[in-house]
Amino acid sequence: MRRLALLVLAGWAAAVAGAPAPAAPPASTPVRFEDSMAQRTLACTSCHGKEGRAGPDGYYPRIAGKPEGYLYNQLLNFRDGRRHYGLMTMLLDPLSDEYLLDIARHFARQDVPYPQPAASTAPADVLQRGRQLAQQGDRERRLPACASCHGATLTGVAPNVPGLLGLPRDYLNAQLGAWRTGQRRAHAPDCMADIARRLAPDDVLAVTAWLAAEPVVTPKPPKPTRRKPARKAAATADDPPVLRCGTAYVVPAPK
Numbered sequence: 001m002r003r004l005a006l007l008v009l010a011g012w013a014a015a016v017a018g019a020p021a022p023a024a025p026p027a028s029t030p031v032r033f034e035d036s037m038a039q040r041t042l043a044c045t046s047c048h049g050k051e052g053r054a055g056p057d058g059y060y061p062r063i064a065g066k067p068e069g070y071l072y073n074q075l076l077n078f079r080d081g082r083r084h085y086g087l088m089t090m091l092l093d094p095l096s097d098e099y100l101l102d103i104a105r106h107f108a109r110q111d112v113p114y115p116q117p118a119a120s121t122a123p124a125d126v127l128q129r130g131r132q133l134a135q136q137g138d139r140e141r142r143l144p145a146c147a148s149c150h151g152a153t154l155t156g157v158a159p160n161v162p163g164l165l166g167l168p169r170d171y172l173n174a175q176l177g178a179w180r181t182g183q184r185r186a187h188a189p190d191c192m193a194d195i196a197r198r199l200a201p202d203d204v205l206a207v208t209a210w211l212a213a214e215p216v217v218t219p220k221p222p223k224p225t226r227r228k229p230a231r232k233a234a235a236t237a238d239d240p241p242v243l244r245c246g247t248a249y250v251v252p253a254p255k
Contacts, residue, residue, distance in 0.1 A: 037106040043091060044103070052107045058168040067229055068101075068108035069159030073248040075100040082185045083178075113217075114166045114226070120213035122206070130210025133203060134164070143198055146207070149245075151230035155216060158229045160248050165227065169212035176204050187246030 033039065044063070049055050052064035063071060077083040079092040079100070092100065120127060132138070134154060137145035147154055149161055156163035164172070178184035179196035186192055199207070217226045 037102060041103060041106060044107070047087075051110045051112050053112055054166075054168070058170040059174065061167050061171050062114075063107045064110035064112050066108060066162055067156050067158045067160060068104045069248065070156070070162045071104035071107055072101050073160060075104060077184075077186070082187075084183050114215075116215055116217070117166075117213050120209050122209035122213075126202075126206045127210050127213070129203070130206035130208070133199075133207045134210055138203075141198055143195060143203075146211075153227040153230065154211070154214070155227040156229035158231055161229075163216075163229060164211050165214050166216045167212065169208045172208040172211055173204065176208070187248060189244045189246055191245035 045052060047055050047060045048063050049060070052062060054060060054062040074083065075092055075095075076097070078085065078088040079095070081089075095103075122130075133143065134146040137143045137148065146164055149157070150164050151157045151161065154164045155166075175184060176196050176199065179193045180199075182193070184193075196204075
């Protein structure tokens with residue numbers, strides 16, 4: 001209908017100008033629809049990048065290779081109001097739990113390369129503070145190490161805890177801010193919100209600077225080694241008492 005309207009308009013304009021009307025273009029070959037999750041999730045990759053590798057703007061994060069339980073629970077959180085981003089909510093609102101799980105499993109299986117991070121411009125003392133918070137925490141302020149929940153290599157813990165490496169600094173800052181202000185929530189007791197509120201602004205800038213500059217792929221001989229999600233978290237000796245955290249939905253086993 002739109003093509004017909006454009007042709008009519010073009011013909012009318014040509015007639016007014018005294019020129020012959022353009023010929024109708026040949027009919028195009030119908031686009032073949034591929035009935036696959038890769039085809040169905042093109043709406044996801046338009047923001048999150050090809051195969052979910054991350055958007056180019058530093059805000060839309062990588063979702064490829066994330067633990068499927070984490071992806072599934074975040075899709076539920078967006079749909080059910082624990083995370084707030086209108087576009088995501090509108091996309092997910094009509095989808096069932098089962099379909100969201102299919103999406104999560106699709107992206108969890110994407111084993112695609114990580115780019116090397118850009119070198120940080122933060123001062124050395126800021127990066128050192130960030131490394132301390134990420135790997136050791138701060139007992140005096142009752143801040144656990146990021147590694148105590150997100151894995152010793154900070155690349156996540158299967159099936160429900162995400163990695164913190166390979167994410168842009170802007171995204172990390174935005175998420176910690178969302179936890180602090182209640183724009184992002186988890187099941188009660190919300191330990192991540194508690195941690196984010198204990199972090200001083202300078203601590204937030206320090207830990208995100210260090211995390212964003214830390215590579216996922218380490219150049220160890222004889223060949224580079226990619227850090228993988230851990231099977232369980234490893235608490236450090238400097239951790240404060242373990243915080244109580246709400247339980248996310250258990251991911252159903254594949255049928």
